Amino acid sequence: MSAKIISGTEVAEQIRAELKVEVAELKEKHGIVPGLVTILVGSNPASISYVTGKIKTAHELGFYSIQDDQSVDITQDDLLKLIDKYNHDPKIHGILVQLPLPKHIDEKKVLNAIDPDKDVDGFHPVNVGRLMIGGSEAKFLPCTPAGIQELIVRSGVKTSGAEVVVVGRSNIVGKPIANIMLQKGQGADSTVTIVHTRTKDMAAHCKRADILIVAAGVPDLVKPEWIKPGACVIDVGVNRVGEKISEKTGKKIAILKGDVDFEAAKEIAGYITPVPGGVGPMTITMLMKNTVKSAKLSIK
Numbered sequence: 243m244s245a246k247i248i249s250g251t252e253v254a255e256q257i258r259a260e261l262k263v264e265v266a267e268l269k270e271k272h273g274i275v276p277g278l279v280t281i282l283v284g285s286n287p288a289s290i291s292y293v294t295g296k297i298k299t300a301h302e303l304g305f306y307s308i309q310d311d312q313s314v315d316i317t318q319d320d321l322l323k324l325i326d327k328y329n330h331d332p333k334i335h336g337i338l339v340q341l342p343l344p345k346h347i348d349e350k351k352v353l354n355a356i357d358p359d360k361d362v363d364g365f366h367p368v369n370v371g372r373l374m375i376g377g378s379e380a381k382f383l384p385c386t387p388a389g390i391q392e393l394i395v396r397s398g399v400k401t402s403g404a405e406v407v408v409v410g411r412s413n414i415v416g417k418p419i420a421n422i423m424l425q426k427g428q429g430a431d432s433t434v435t436i437v438h439t440r441t442k443d444m445a446a447h448c449k450r451a452d453i454l455i456v457a458a459g460v461p462d463l464v465k466p467e468w469i470k471p472g473a474c475v476i477d478v479g480v481n482r483v484g485e486k487i488s489e490k491t492g493k494k495i496a497i498l499k500g501d502v503d504f505e506a507a508k509e510i511a512g513y514i515t516p517v518p519g520g521v522g523p524m525t526i527t528m529l530m531k532n533t534v535k536s537a538k539l540s541i542k
């Protein structure tokens with residue numbers, strides 16, 4: 243039997259529709275417009291594309307938004323001053339510094355300079371700690387892991403007591419999604435294992451997973467025989483494996499492949515996310531959700 247395909251595009255649309263209602267309410271009842279600033283240093287084409295998508299979505303949702311693009315030569319001091327300016331700007335509820343940063347800038351220092359109460363990326367150590375403690379303490383969950391949890395929950399997959407296996411231990415996806423699924427409460431309560439490059443028998447762990455979350459950045463790493471029949475498979479990988487001409491635009495576009503052999507895996511899994519159109523569209527949407535949450539929390 244073929245798996246149910248979890249469409250991140252559709253779930254993201256649903257959440258954006260919910261957010262539009264919340265944004266309208268915030269304006270009407272409290273006179274607050276969620277404000278988001280993106281800071282992009284340099285002109286990395288992938289980063290430009292991500293930031294453009296974020297600002298476009300913010301605009302569509304009726305946010306106040308600023309796209310603050312800076313030259314690749316900006317000094318670390320000037321970047322820290324810029325962040326401080328937005329930390330003190332009451333119209334701004336969310337600050338996002340697009341990563342990666344140029345080599346002369348210390349990424350940790352920059353992330354630590356963002357006010358944790360405006361850190362809608364959820365990368366500040368205070369927010370990482372808040373997530374670890376969990377419950378009402380958690381404030382801003384990092385966007386990709388938060389999106390993964392939404393996909394699982396909105397697909398009706400049972401998480402309580404489920405064996406969740408996470409492939410990859412990055413700070414952006416692997417570690418936080420493991421933490422999220424481990425928490426007490428709805429959409430979590432799972433038994434979690436993280437596997438990584440030094441794990442002795444990755445396949446054996448994956449085979450036990452009721453929910454398998456793969457964020458390794460290795461195309462087709464997970465083989466169909468690693469998947470438990472009926473499992474929910476979330477593929478976070480976005481690997482550029484070549485180029486093709488788009489039928490829609492006639493322009494060159496990247497051929498993307500996930501970390502899971504999708505065609506074979508969908509015949510075994512119960513649920514599976516495609517690449518593209520799975521986890522990808524959720525990341526920007528959860529950034530918007532965090533910004534709305536920050537705006538709500540600013541109500542005195």
Ligand code: GUN
Pocket residue numbers: 338339340341342363385386525
């Ligand atoms: N670069 C790639 N993904 C992200 C993200 O989610 N947030 C930021 N700030 N930079 C990124």
